[in-house]
Amino acid sequence: MSGKTTEIKDPENMSAEPRRFAFDYSYWSHDQFTENSEGYLEPSGSKYADQKVVFDDLGRGVLDNAWKGYNCSLFAYGQTGSGKSYSMVGYGSNKGIVPIFCDELFKAVEAKRINAGADEEYQVTLGMLEIYNEQVRDLLNPKTISQKGGLKVRQDPKKGFYVEQLTSCPVNSYKEIDNKINEGTRNRTVASTNMNATSSRAHTIVAITFTQKTPNETGQSMTRTAVVNLVDLAGSERADSTGATGDRLKEGSAINQSLSSLGNVIKALADLSTGKKKTVVPYRDSVLTKLLQNALGGNSKTIMIAALSPADINYEETLSTLRFADRAKAIKTTATVNESPTDRLIRELREENARLMEMLKQGGLSPEMAAALIGGAGGAGGNNSANSGKEVEEMKKQLEEQVRKNQEEMENMKKTWQERMQENKGSISANMEEDNKRQEDRKVIPHLWNLNEDPALTAMVVHFVNEGTSKIGNKKASPPAEITLSGLSILPAHAVVTNKNSNISIKPMEKAKILVNGQRIIKDTQLHHNDRLLFGANNMYVFHHPQDEAKNIKEGKKTETPTFDSAQEEIAQKAGLMNTEGKSAEDMILQEEVVQMLQLVNEANAMSEELDKKVKFEVALMSPQARGLKDGRTAVMVKMISQVNNNEWMWDKNKAINRKSLMQEIYQDFVSGEENWDVPKEKDPFWEPSDQEILIGSAHLHLMSLAHAFDIEETLAITDYKGKEMGHVKVTCKPCTKDYKDLGEDDFVDEPNEMIGKDFYFILKLENCRGLPPNIAKSRCKYKHYTDDKFTETNEVESMNPDFNFEKKYKQTPVTEQYINYLKDGSIVIEVWGRQKGDSNAGAPSNSTVASKGAKPAANNATQQKKPDNKVNNKLKSTPAPAPVPAPVVKEDPKIAAELDSYKKRTNEAEGKLGSIQDQIAAKRKNGQTTITIEELEAMLGGNVNHTRNENLGENTSKACVIQ
Numbered sequence: 001m002s003g004k005t006t007e008i009k010d011p012e013n014m015s016a017e018p019r020r021f022a023f024d025y026s027y028w029s030h031d032q033f034t035e036n037s038e039g040y041l042e043p044s045g046s047k048y049a050d051q052k053v054v055f056d057d058l059g060r061g062v063l064d065n066a067w068k069g070y071n072c073s074l075f076a077y078g079q080t081g082s083g084k085s086y087s088m089v090g091y092g093s094n095k096g097i098v099p100i101f102c103d104e105l106f107k108a109v110e111a112k113r114i115n116a117g118a119d120e121e122y123q124v125t126l127g128m129l130e131i132y133n134e135q136v137r138d139l140l141n142p143k144t145i146s147q148k149g150g151l152k153v154r155q156d157p158k159k160g161f162y163v164e165q166l167t168s169c170p171v172n173s174y175k176e177i178d179n180k181i182n183e184g185t186r187n188r189t190v191a192s193t194n195m196n197a198t199s200s201r202a203h204t205i206v207a208i209t210f211t212q213k214t215p216n217e218t219g220q221s222m223t224r225t226a227v228v229n230l231v232d233l234a235g236s237e238r239a240d241s242t243g244a245t246g247d248r249l250k251e252g253s254a255i256n257q258s259l260s261s262l263g264n265v266i267k268a269l270a271d272l273s274t275g276k277k278k279t280v281v282p283y284r285d286s287v288l289t290k291l292l293q294n295a296l297g298g299n300s301k302t303i304m305i306a307a308l309s310p311a312d313i314n315y316e317e318t319l320s321t322l323r324f325a326d327r328a329k330a331i332k333t334t335a336t337v338n339e340s341p342t343d344r345l346i347r348e349l350r351e352e353n354a355r356l357m358e359m360l361k362q363g364g365l366s367p368e369m370a371a372a373l374i375g376g377a378g379g380a381g382g383n384n385s386a387n388s389g390k391e392v393e394e395m396k397k398q399l400e401e402q403v404r405k406n407q408e409e410m411e412n413m414k415k416t417w418q419e420r421m422q423e424n425k426g427s428i429s430a431n432m433e434e435d436n437k438r439q440e441d442r443k444v445i446p447h448l449w450n451l452n453e454d455p456a457l458t459a460m461v462v463h464f465v466n467e468g469t470s471k472i473g474n475k476k477a478s479p480p481a482e483i484t485l486s487g488l489s490i491l492p493a494h495a496v497v498t499n500k501n502s503n504i505s506i507k508p509m510e511k512a513k514i515l516v517n518g519q520r521i522i523k524d525t526q527l528h529h530n531d532r533l534l535f536g537a538n539n540m541y542v543f544h545h546p547q548d549e550a551k552n553i554k555e556g557k558k559t560e561t562p563t564f565d566s567a568q569e570e571i572a573q574k575a576g577l578m579n580t581e582g583k584s585a586e587d588m589i590l591q592e593e594v595v596q597m598l599q600l601v602n603e604a605n606a607m608s609e610e611l612d613k614k615v616k617f618e619v620a621l622m623s624p625q626a627r628g629l630k631d632g633r634t635a636v637m638v639k640m641i642s643q644v645n646n647n648e649w650m651w652d653k654n655k656a657i658n659r660k661s662l663m664q665e666i667y668q669d670f671v672s673g674e675e676n677w678d679v680p681k682e683k684d685p686f687w688e689p690s691d692q693e694i695l696i697g698s699a700h701l702h703l704m705s706l707a708h709a710f711d712i713e714e715t716l717a718i719t720d721y722k723g724k725e726m727g728h729v730k731v732t733c734k735p736c737t738k739d740y741k742d743l744g745e746d747d748f749v750d751e752p753n754e755m756i757g758k759d760f761y762f763i764l765k766l767e768n769c770r771g772l773p774p775n776i777a778k779s780r781c782k783y784k785h786y787t788d789d790k791f792t793e794t795n796e797v798e799s800m801n802p803d804f805n806f807e808k809k810y811k812q813t814p815v816t817e818q819y820i821n822y823l824k825d826g827s828i829v830i831e832v833w834g835r836q837k838g839d840s841n842a843g844a845p846s847n848s849t850v851a852s853k854g855a856k857p858a859a860n861n862a863t864q865q866k867k868p869d870n871k872v873n874n875k876l877k878s879t880p881a882p883a884p885v886p887a888p889v890v891k892e893d894p895k896i897a898a899e900l901d902s903y904k905k906r907t908n909e910a911e912g913k914l915g916s917i918q919d920q921i922a923a924k925r926k927n928g929q930t931t932i933t934i935e936e937l938e939a940m941l942g943g944n945v946n947h948t949r950n951e952n953l954g955e956n957t958s959k960a961c962v963i964q
């Protein structure tokens, strides 16, 4: 970052020119900061831009414009963890734009109010919503949060798209708005845990409507309104980093629909503003783009913050964010001041309502009329020419809603602000009191506070452990539990927690899953300050004991406050999936992936169980060798196992993430009572067809013997990723002549390098597999030789003991040093792939239409993953990992075995030749002869004494030797 420019360098090509992007502002906040005593991060170097700088540059402009009556929008875009929420909302003392904006707004309002006349009013209302998986949730109305399908998005001919029945809460001070935003965040936390949703996939919109009613010079009341949309977008991970190349269901997820539509809208708008020919801007493609229509291309002053994570591994992602921002920069919106005489606004609303009512009264509403009136349908899709009864009904509903909305707006306009505030006062002050009490109680009463993957949703939910016993259970508990948790694997009666003279213990009920500090508990267990508790699959809490904490401080004992990441790592460690010694960057990445996948697997298992999908999941570590690579990274995979027939499918990380999003969608529908929550198996993320090809295992054929031109004839063990034997494959490699005929008996090569420069031919035969697992219906082998790009494949054969009878001729003309090195050290990895009998959640034969859609084999993704990093020497490989993820086992080093074999063959040949020389000598002696000619010796050695040897013998190669 330098001035207004952001530069980015490709970490894999540091000598290349950096790419430069110019923006209105560029901020660096990655380092050069210190934390002061209040926890505020302030600059310790000249580069660091703190929250104040960002607000002064961006937030203040929004504030000024809101006062002038312009609609304003500010949205934060960027990958997960890049700092969107930090900039928009902030954490602790590091308040972001939203709270500072609210604070400054009310400071200015209060200053105005001091000298305001009776006819002057300054009104602020707050709305807060979340878009998750194309569904809108009103975060200020917990009752609607788990409503089926979310709230409806409708269209108003003047104001554009809006959310039907969204709470709009009048607020009168910073404290009130802060309290309401906290309430919204708390509701969001509970909803995301309840539905097992990934919060970084949600878009959050805080909408502040600021209305000023002031008399103009002539004394006429004027209403000036500004809608300020503050948008924290979902993480922008590109399709190929979290998407699922290789998954037949890759198109299925709606999770990112809003974000990809946003990209399309921005592109279309950028094209329009750079003068490209008229394009239709696809606002209607997603809920987000509908709601942001004004912000993006209409009456609004709009700012976009592009948040970046400047680590090497985020290069691609960062570049794509910068490109996105660059495109957005080209868009020009046209904001106008929203100011009208108050009377006129009221009159217009009244007139419009009269028209609408008249239409409704006539009953015989034609869709064309309705569509013309309301601007072409809203949430229902907008087919103007439709004339089905259902659509007329829908139109009617929209009209009624519009009438209701106008009515409400009219009444609000007529009411004084005092009257409106009075209506809400009770609930707001009760809320604030409750909040204050909660904060005070947290200082003295032991309690559990939540940990969430999203730091913005951490410590939002608190459950107190009062003196005596309290039951913990889900909403179905009868009588209701004192502490209610909802979410995956929470039982109606889950646990009992006891507080006896400040000694706290917890006892799980039968079958209830609770981990304390990563370890499953089955009996009453005492809790200590900062213990980590996982209830079910995804309710993570920290136990806070104020008295214990005070004691610790007194005794000078320091305890770290747990974080979501540290608690997840602990679980992975206790499950034997972490190597604490691994400290290299690659180890850290691997460990992170393991933690991520373990969490995913736990949740997927809980969902499978609740939805009765009859499959279970495991984390699997696959060594590069098991994936057919000589070296590289260990891959973290997820194995799905059918509980019906024990069939197995291996998913790579991307596929697992994609599948989990789809599982969450189904689960969300299930939780919100959607009748048709289940999907046909072709779309079911818990289902795999039987004819999905799977990797049974692989065998390594070492080529050392070929380097000496010896035959190889091996029955190799096929091992799976755990090192378990899955059968055998019979393979031969036979060096041969140019015409692929047998070599002579003595054609072996003593020193492989002697082959360099000569031609080499051999035939590879893959004869059969034996002893494959009984659930395998069909199988085939594939392998790559030397520098092959593509796999060579045998036919697919239907049998547990398939005969492939495959052969392929190879030639290397001439042999290079590199090829010799390949033969000496390398191997051919023979991958054995198969199709199982029966699919994943039914014993019935599979639905072949699914497989024929050209799905790639699941486990094949492993080999399609990122380029393996040869430098990585993964320590996890050698970790003695307990079940369920054992490290690959090598029973006997096949390379050494091949070498030994080749030496044995050479020794045998040499011994044979020595024997024949000795026999000749003995025969000559017997005949009284004492000399033997070189020609005779050569004949005995097979006539093949090579050039190097001849040289060693001197120039006169036909000189006679004397038998000593």
Ligand SMILES: Nc1ncnc2c1ncn2[C@@H]1O[C@H](COP(=O)(O)OP(=O)(O)OP(=O)(O)O)[C@@H](O)[C@H]1O
Pocket: 029, 030, 041, 078, 079, 080, 081, 082, 083, 084, 085, 086, 087, 091, 199, 200, 233, 234, 235, 236, 307, 454, 455, 456
């Ligand atoms: N400017 C900054 N200075 C210091 N710390 C920051 C800054 N920006 C972000 N962080 C820290 O980085 C972490 C991730 O930031 P944040 O939660 O804002 O990411 P996000 O973009 O909202 O991610 P998600 O898409 O998952 O919601 C937080 O712990 C936050 O405190």
Ligand SMILES: [Mg+2]
Pocket: 084, 085, 086, 200, 232, 454, 456
């Ligand atoms: Mg965030």
